[in-house]
Amino acid sequence: MTDQSVPKARTSADDNIGRPRTADGISRRTLLGTAGATGLVLGAAGAAAGYAAAPAQATPLSSLGAGRAMFHGKHQPGITEGLQARGHLIAFDLTAGASRKEAAALLRRWSQTAERLMAGEPAAHGDTDVARDAGPSSLTVTFGFGRSFFTRTGLEQQRPDALAPLPEFSSDRLDKARSNGDLWVQIGADDALVAFHALRALQKDAGSAARVRWQMNGFNRSPGATAHPMTARNLMGQIDGTRNPKPDAPDFDRQIFVPDGGRPSWMANGSYAVVRRIRMLLDDWEQLSVTEQEDVIGRRKSDGAPLSGGTEATAMDLDRTDKAGDLVVPVNAHARVTRPDQNGGAAMLRRPFSYHDGIAADGVPDAGLLFICWQADPLRGFVPVQRKLDRGDALSQFVRHEASGLFAVPGGAAQGEYVGQRLLEG
Numbered sequence: 001m002t003d004q005s006v007p008k009a010r011t012s013a014d015d016n017i018g019r020p021r022t023a024d025g026i027s028r029r030t031l032l033g034t035a036g037a038t039g040l041v042l043g044a045a046g047a048a049a050g051y052a053a054a055p056a057q058a059t060p061l062s063s064l065g066a067g068r069a070m071f072h073g074k075h076q077p078g079i080t081e082g083l084q085a086r087g088h089l090i091a092f093d094l095t096a097g098a099s100r101k102e103a104a105a106l107l108r109r110w111s112q113t114a115e116r117l118m119a120g121e122p123a124a125h126g127d128t129d130v131a132r133d134a135g136p137s138s139l140t141v142t143f144g145f146g147r148s149f150f151t152r153t154g155l156e157q158q159r160p161d162a163l164a165p166l167p168e169f170s171s172d173r174l175d176k177a178r179s180n181g182d183l184w185v186q187i188g189a190d191d192a193l194v195a196f197h198a199l200r201a202l203q204k205d206a207g208s209a210a211r212v213r214w215q216m217n218g219f220n221r222s223p224g225a226t227a228h229p230m231t232a233r234n235l236m237g238q239i240d241g242t243r244n245p246k247p248d249a250p251d252f253d254r255q256i257f258v259p260d261g262g263r264p265s266w267m268a269n270g271s272y273a274v275v276r277r278i279r280m281l282l283d284d285w286e287q288l289s290v291t292e293q294e295d296v297i298g299r300r301k302s303d304g305a306p307l308s309g310g311t312e313a314t315a316m317d318l319d320r321t322d323k324a325g326d327l328v329v330p331v332n333a334h335a336r337v338t339r340p341d342q343n344g345g346a347a348m349l350r351r352p353f354s355y356h357d358g359i360a361a362d363g364v365p366d367a368g369l370l371f372i373c374w375q376a377d378p379l380r381g382f383v384p385v386q387r388k389l390d391r392g393d394a395l396s397q398f399v400r401h402e403a404s405g406l407f408a409v410p411g412g413a414a415q416g417e418y419v420g421q422r423l424l425e426g
């Protein structure tokens with residue numbers, strides 16, 4: 001087993017219970033929860049409730065389709081679950097006529113829809129049938145608030161200090177139109193149609209209250225494609241996610257989530273998402289030899305092991321030298337430079353999607369990473385590490401940050417509550 005990067009999934013209404021993914025990409029706990037004692041029954045019942053007209057044989061849920069995350073809980077879904085095969089990120093701006101009241105109604109509608117769809121049920125009104133016949137497929141929907149939301153709704157007093165604009169990094173090439181936004185929605189699912197279905201339902205729910213500011217579409221390896229490596233690869237071919245904080249580590253919650261009693265109080269058990277659309281300059285990258293590529297990261301491409309030796313899970317020996325006396329993990333290697341112990345303890349949970357939007361106007365692939373990282377405080381997570389990368393690690397010349405967002409993602413909604421209710425009605 002590797003030093004597994006894929007965190008846990010939510011399988012109960014009020015807690016996150018870890019779920020290492022099995023070789024087919026499905027959590028045993030999820031299977032137990034859905035396909036086990038009650039799960040397949042729940043899945044079938046959910047489907048039957050929504051799609052009663054479909055013949056029974058039209059909904060043969062595979063183990064993939066049966067995967068289900070819970071909407072209600074301590075934290076919102078979509079943070080600690082394993083990576084899903086499909087993702088959509090959408091930012092909305094409130095429309096001119098919309099105020100706090102309309103925003104509250106929108107979050108209520110969105111929460112109701114998310115809860116239904118995550119249970120494999122159709123949207124309450126005008127369902128499009130796109131996910132008909134499919135199970136929940138590990139769908140998660142996550143909602144966040146951008147800095148501008150608080151100005152638009154007159155809630156400046158409630159705005160977290162942690163939503164201060166990210167510093168401008170010298171290497172940034174940011175498109176403002178595809179950055180930030182009043183509201184942010186992250187959708188993930190292991191089935192493309194299930195993810196698209198949720199996207200359309202949530203867009204329609206926005207009605208006249210909010211309009212789409214930007215949308216980005218991403219993907220990861222499909223569950224079942226391989227048993228090894230368990231950690232995902234990115235579009236540069238690297239195993240990416242090895243050293244993510246582990247949910248069972250003692251300081252995981254402190255690093256990733258705002259504590260009970262944290263400020264502002266409505267953010268208790270919430271987290272901050274930094275979203276960066278990072279273009280990979282693949283034509284340049286692919287000209288490097290594998291050895292050169294490995295020196296850029298400091299890890300082997302084949303299995304993710306540190307260049308100092310061992311397996312993916314082996315601790316990196318930062319001081320090891322070769323016969324010539326040179327460090328085997330170069331001093332500017334990305335995996336050396338980004339380590340918490342090189343950045344005053346800065347830690348973040350990376351949960352990205354890859355993206356590919358064809359060939360851009362500059363004639364090279366518009367492809368890269370929808371880098372999403374989660375932390376209790378971006379000033380103690382993303383910012384110090386990106387400051388260091390901005391000064392130039394070995395990877396910097398092969399990537400370009402083209403869009404950026406920072407969002408406050410409140411804790412999970414309790415039963416009967418909608419996401420953000422403590423902010424909007426507090």
Ligand SMILES: C=CC1=C(C)c2cc3[nH]c(cc4nc(cc5[nH]c(cc1n2)c(C)c5CCC(=O)O)C(CCC(=O)O)=C4C)c(C)c3C=C
Nearest residue numbers: 238239240241242243278297335338339340369385386399
């Ligand atoms: C500011 C934070 C980071 C950005 C931006 C970033 C971009 C980025 N990273 C890769 C590929 C890899 N990153 C790896 C490790 C790693 N990266 C960050 C942070 C950022 N990366 C951290 C905190 C770490 C872990 C450091 C540690 O604790 O050891 C790795 C190595 C494997 C792993 O641990 O995940 C790879 C590969 C790309 C391609 C990229 C931008 C496109």
Ligand SMILES: [Fe+2]
Nearest residue numbers: 240334335338
């Ligand atoms: Fe990285």
